[in-house]
Amino acid sequence: MAPPLQVKQLPERIVHATIDGQRVAVPEGTTILAACRSQAAEVPTLCFLETLAPVNVCRACVVEVEGSRALVPACSRPLETDMVVSTRSKRVDKSRRMVLEFLASSVDMSLAGPDVERWMEEYGVDPDRYGPKAAAGADLDARAGRHGPTVGAERATAAQPVKVDNDLYVRDYSRCILCYKCVEACGDQAQHTFALAVAGRGFDAHIATEFEVPLPESACVYCGNCVGVCPTGALMFKSEYDLRQANQWDESRQTVTDTICPYCGVGCTLELHVQDNAIVKVTSPMDHEVTSGHLCIKGRFGFEFVQQRPPAAEPR
Amino acid sequence: MERHLSADAATADERAAVDAILSRPPSPWVGGERSPHALHAARRDESAVPPRDLLLPALRALQAEAGGVSRGAISYLAARMDLPPSDIYGVAAFYALLDVDAPPEAGASVKVHLCDDVVCQLAGAESLIAKLRDRYGAEGEPAGGVSWHRSPCLGQCDRGPAVLVQRAGTYAADIAIASATAEDVARAIADPTPAPTPPATVPQAGDASLVVLRRIGRVDPADLDSYRHAGGYESLRRALALGPESVIQWVTDSGLQGRGGAAFPTGVKWRAVASQAARTHYVVANADESEPGTFKDRVVMEEDPFAVVEALTIAGYATGAEQGFIYVRGEYPLAAARLRHAIARARQRGFLGSNVMGRGLSFDIDVRQGAGAYICGEETALFNSLEGRRGEPRNKPPFPTVHGLFGKPTAVNNIETLLNVLAILAVGPERFRAVGAEDAKGTRLFSLSGAVMRPGLYEAPFGTRLGAVIDMAGGLRPGRTLQAVLLGGAAGSFVGPEALDTPLAPAALRPIGATLGSGVVVVFDDTANLRHTVLRIARFFRDESCGQCVPCRVGTVRQEELVARLAAGTPRGSAADEIRLFHDIAQAMRDASICGLGQTAASAVDSAIRLGILGREGGPA
Numbered sequence: 044m045a046p047p048l049q050v051k052q053l054p055e056r057i058v059h060a061t062i063d064g065q066r067v068a069v070p071e072g073t074t075i076l077a078a079c080r081s082q083a084a085e086v087p088t089l090c091f092l093e094t095l096a097p098v099n100v101c102r103a104c105v106v107e108v109e110g111s112r113a114l115v116p117a118c119s120r121p122l123e124t125d126m127v128v129s130t131r132s133k134r135v136d137k138s139r140r141m142v143l144e145f146l147a148s149s150v151d152m153s154l155a156g157p158d159v160e161r162w163m164e165e166y167g168v169d170p171d172r173y174g175p176k177a178a179a180g181a182d183l184d185a186r187a188g189r190h191g192p193t194v195g196a197e198r199a200t201a202a203q204p205v206k207v208d209n210d211l212y213v214r215d216y217s218r219c220i221l222c223y224k225c226v227e228a229c230g231d232q233a234q235h236t237f238a239l240a241v242a243g244r245g246f247d248a249h250i251a252t253e254f255e256v257p258l259p260e261s262a263c264v265y266c267g268n269c270v271g272v273c274p275t276g277a278l279m280f281k282s283e284y285d286l287r288q289a290n291q292w293d294e295s296r297q298t299v300t301d302t303i304c305p306y307c308g309v310g311c312t313l314e315l316h317v318q319d320n321a322i323v324k325v326t327s328p329m330d331h332e333v334t335s336g337h338l339c340i341k342g343r344f345g346f347e348f349v350q351q352r353p354p355a356a357e358p359r
Numbered sequence: 360m361e362r363h364l365s366a367d368a369a370t371a372d373e374r375a376a377v378d379a380i381l382s383r384p385p386s387p388w389v390g391g392e393r394s395p396h397a398l399h400a401a402r403r404d405e406s407a408v409p410p411r412d413l414l415l416p417a418l419r420a421l422q423a424e425a426g427g428v429s430r431g432a433i434s435y436l437a438a439r440m441d442l443p444p445s446d447i448y449g450v451a452a453f454y455a456l457l458d459v460d461a462p463p464e465a466g467a468s469v470k471v472h473l474c475d476d477v478v479c480q481l482a483g484a485e486s487l488i489a490k491l492r493d494r495y496g497a498e499g500e501p502a503g504g505v506s507w508h509r510s511p512c513l514g515q516c517d518r519g520p521a522v523l524v525q526r527a528g529t530y531a532a533d534i535a536i537a538s539a540t541a542e543d544v545a546r547a548i549a550d551p552t553p554a555p556t557p558p559a560t561v562p563q564a565g566d567a568s569l570v571v572l573r574r575i576g577r578v579d580p581a582d583l584d585s586y587r588h589a590g591g592y593e594s595l596r597r598a599l600a601l602g603p604e605s606v607i608q609w610v611t612d613s614g615l616q617g618r619g620g621a622a623f624p625t626g627v628k629w630r631a632v633a634s635q636a637a638r639t640h641y642v643v644a645n646a647d648e649s650e651p652g653t654f655k656d657r658v659v660m661e662e663d664p665f666a667v668v669e670a671l672t673i674a675g676y677a678t679g680a681e682q683g684f685i686y687v688r689g690e691y692p693l694a695a696a697r698l699r700h701a702i703a704r705a706r707q708r709g710f711l712g713s714n715v716m717g718r719g720l721s722f723d724i725d726v727r728q729g730a731g732a733y734i735c736g737e738e739t740a741l742f743n744s745l746e747g748r749r750g751e752p753r754n755k756p757p758f759p760t761v762h763g764l765f766g767k768p769t770a771v772n773n774i775e776t777l778l779n780v781l782a783i784l785a786v787g788p789e790r791f792r793a794v795g796a797e798d799a800k801g802t803r804l805f806s807l808s809g810a811v812m813r814p815g816l817y818e819a820p821f822g823t824r825l826g827a828v829i830d831m832a833g834g835l836r837p838g839r840t841l842q843a844v845l846l847g848g849a850a851g852s853f854v855g856p857e858a859l860d861t862p863l864a865p866a867a868l869r870p871i872g873a874t875l876g877s878g879v880v881v882v883f884d885d886t887a888n889l890r891h892t893v894l895r896i897a898r899f900f901r902d903e904s905c906g907q908c909v910p911c912r913v914g915t916v917r918q919e920e921l922v923a924r925l926a927a928g929t930p931r932g933s934a935a936d937e938i939r940l941f942h943d944i945a946q947a948m949r950d951a952s953i954c955g956l957g958q959t960a961a962s963a964v965d966s967a968i969r970l971g972i973l974g975r976e977g978g979p980a
Contacts, residue, residue, distance in 0.1 A: 099754050099908075099953070100907050100908045100909070100953070101908070101909050102908050102909050102910055102951040102952070102953075103909075105950070105951050113949070113950055113951070113952070113958060114950045114951050116754060119754055120754075120756075134946075134950055137943070137946055137947065137950070138910070138946070138947050138950045138951040141910065141914075141943060141944070141946070141947030141951070142909050142910060142947065142951060145909050145910065145912075145913035145914060145917065145947070146909060146913070148913065148917070149913050149916070172940055173917050173920065173940075174920070174931055186455065186458070186460065186499075186508075187452060187453055187454055187455045187457075187731070187732070188455035188511065188731060188732070188902045188903065189455070189499075189508065189509070189902060190898075190901060190902060193919060193920055193923050194923050194924070194927060194929075195919070195920035195921060195922070195923030195924035195927070195929075196924070196929070197920075198916075198917070198920060199916050199920070220909070221906070221907075221909075221912070230443075237443030237445055237446060238363075238443075238445055239445055240443070240445040240446045240448065240449030241449050241749065241906075242448055242449040242452040242453075243452050243453070243906070244452070244453050244732070244904070244905060244906050245901060245902060245903070245904040245905065245906040245912060245915070246901060246904070246906065246912055246913065246915070246916045247906070248905070248906030248907070248912065251445065251448065251449065251452075252445050252448075253365070253430070253433060253443075253444035253445045253447070253448040254365075254430055254433075254448060254459065256365070260365070261363070261445070262362070262363035262443065262444070262445065
């Protein structure tokens with residue numbers, strides 16, 4: 044049999060540039076973010092995820108590039124020959140502070156993780172500069188391009204009731220920073236279900252099903268991949284949500300056990316998060332070559348049979 | 360892929376409206392009626408799926424037919440176009456002129472959009488709004504099938520107050536009225552026959568020394584022969600004789616810069632597209648002018664549509680594009696109609712099509728209308744909108760010359776820019792560049808409005824003093840004194856009376872922190888409440904932010920809240936504290952936003968603070 048046809052690849056070019064005064068050499072096409080990380084220069088990111096194409100919307104990763112009028116998103120911009128990049132200039136720090144502060148002033152960031160908490164501290168975020176939170180939250184009935192009058196005494200927020208419309212996961216959009224990850228994961232970056240999209244405009248832009256129908260009426264197949272990529276806890280497994288509501292969620296009491304999904308022949312790796320001898324959440328490692336962190340409804344949610352304890356023996 | 364669709368069915372009228380755009384479904388497998396018989400043959404023809412760029416035209420057709428975009432209609436569109444319903448909903452909910460909340464019986468409803476923006480405020484918008492409120496009830500609440508809504512600038516600032524009547528159903532029509540009275544609005548609601556169009560306000564009309572406006576008032580906008588008698592199609596003839604390379608050289612040598620606001624050299628842009636190895640190439644005329652105070656492109660399209668068609672044909676020839684698009688803002692029904700008519704005539708007479716002017720050149724033009732979104736004037740947002748997506752700007756680079764419409768090399772030019780090309784080809788680059796300023800060649804259109812004697816569209820060489828331009832419009836009304844001028848629109852800046860001697864050219868304006876932008880000159884006399892104007896501008900940016908990136912989505916909200924506090928004289932802490940906070944917000948929007956909207960959203964407020972309009976210690980004067 045003839046060997047498979049070899050397609051000739053263009054020889055890889057190396058790009059030489061400067062990041063924070065250090066010369067770097069990376070393969071052509073490497074993003075500024077990847078180059079920074081190879082230099083151990085920390086660049087905060089919120090909407091970036093290794094397994095999804097960058098959408099560069101959060102602007103937390105902006106860096107200063109000499110000769111560029113505006114700051115540049117490191118997550119999506121490839122490093123170019125002789126670029127001079129600063130990751131901690133005054134302008135960069137100011138923008139990062141403001142991005143984090145804008146988010147903290149409008150959405151609940153309390154479950155966004157330890158990195159975000161540390162960055163808020165490091166960049167000096169003070170959301171109360173914008174006044175007290177408005178009593179009523181987002182005006183979800185607002186039509187594109189319209190909003191009610193404001194006197195500026197209170198700051199508008201995205202606060203709104205939690206959407207609990209199914210048994211598997213909940214949506215708390217008062218925590219949503221509109222990073223687009225759930226839309227991408229539900230769409231052509233992973234699941235190809237397209238149950239979610241961004242609707243509305245401006246401050247009223249939000250993640251939605253068509254006509255805001257509850258998930259059971261939408262195209263959702265409950266793979267949970269949107270939950271898997273959500274960075275702020277806006278999407279949460281119902282099991283976790285219920286424990287948190289009951290004040291019983293405690294990660295220090297949890298163990299993680301790797302196993303292989305028993306349902307089909309693909310062999311996805313599952314990470315079983317166990318608390319008090321009960322599975323409370325299932326994830327898959329993001330660097331897994333098969334799953335990239337994504338699962339289907341069976342691997343993600345089909346674990347209840349494991350915890351069906353035999354009924355206590357009836358006395359004879 | 361089989362889509363999950365809701366059980367809601369489109370009405371026959373809704374299906375007909377969609378089919379008129381997409382053509383009838385060729386098989387039951389792409390949205391047609393499925394009978395048991397048809398299910399015998401499970402065939403799917405991918406080529407029967409209409410291209411996604413027909414989505415916005417289809418949504419507009421649904422709005423016109425049914426007064427809104429219903430669940431059933433989205434289900435039908437999803438089946439016809441093989442798109443997810445959530446995706447279509449997300450697109451529809453992006454645009455102000457598409458209604459996804461319309462009651463199911465919306466049918467023959469009428470929506471009245473009243474401009475309450477910067478210029479119409481000076482022309483009595485609030486008193487018109489009060490009258491409509493008396494007649495039709497509270498804003499946004501349908502009464503007898505009629506609802507009214509406040510609207511951003513409708514581009515009729517030469518004759519405000521302006522109204523756009525969106526009539527749905529049997530007598531569907533978009534009717535722009537300016538200047539509007541309550542009686543005009545009532546007539547447009549009740550009477551399906553369109554009222555006569557008022558003449559254009561071009562006080563210089565007939566002046567043959569003009570470069571861009573020379574044909575206005577001399578040609579019949581509906582008549583190709585009249586256009587040709589006035590020298591029409593001589594420039595394309597010259598271009599075809601020169602060849603594409605020389606056309607680009609002439610445009611480059613002329614020093615022509617874009618007139619949409621960014622002032623990028625047109626020749627450089629055209630050469631960048633022409634030299635791209637990747638095919639297909641596209642040319643796009645950006646006629647989405649929505650900058651408050653701007654109406655120049657509307658007047659040109661309404662009064663000289665063949666010139667737009669000819670100029671875009673030249674752009675296509677020079678850059679190697681066989682297809683052009685004109686993206687006209689949804690609020691300009693007359694301009695779109697006249698362009699469509701001109702294109703049909705030109706095609707009929709061999710000025711468009713597969714053999715342009717008998718020279719074997721293939722070029723054609725499609726007119727697409729927006730649906731109420733300022734952001735779609737940003738070139739990459741325009742591409743997304745034209746492609747049937749939400750009008751969210753793309754990150755640049757890659758630039759449109761490499762990765763533009765449909766991912767292909769694209770030259771996108773403003774209407775005024777394109778018309779200058781006709782003049783360059785008519786008189787040659789040397790004569791063209793003999794007029795104007797050192798750093799900006801040729802003439803400039805000025806949308807002049809506000810407290811002047813004769814608001815209207817004016818043309819003057821770059822470098823003309825601001826005061827001289829205001830004098831062209833007859834100066835201020837008797838007994839009034841100048842308070843300020845808004846230069847460049849909402850994304851521009853306020854300047855005070857001391858700027859009257861400043862020449863209107865980029866280098867001369869830089870020291871006073873101003874730009875020409877899209878050529879807006881709004882004049883405010885001593886009777887104007889400028890704090891109110893600044894607050895309206897802040898509200899505008901909050902409404903028109905696409906919401907994609909954090910600095911603009913939240914920054915425009917925080918800016919509006921801050922301006923509201925300053926305008927009311929109730930700062931948090933001192934006015935100086937507020938100004939420090941403003942500068943933080945402004946810098947983040949300017950430095951970290953994806954596109955020009957966010958990057959300029961603080962510009963006018965910044966200038967207002969500089970001039971002391973806002974934020975003087977001790978509250979408002």
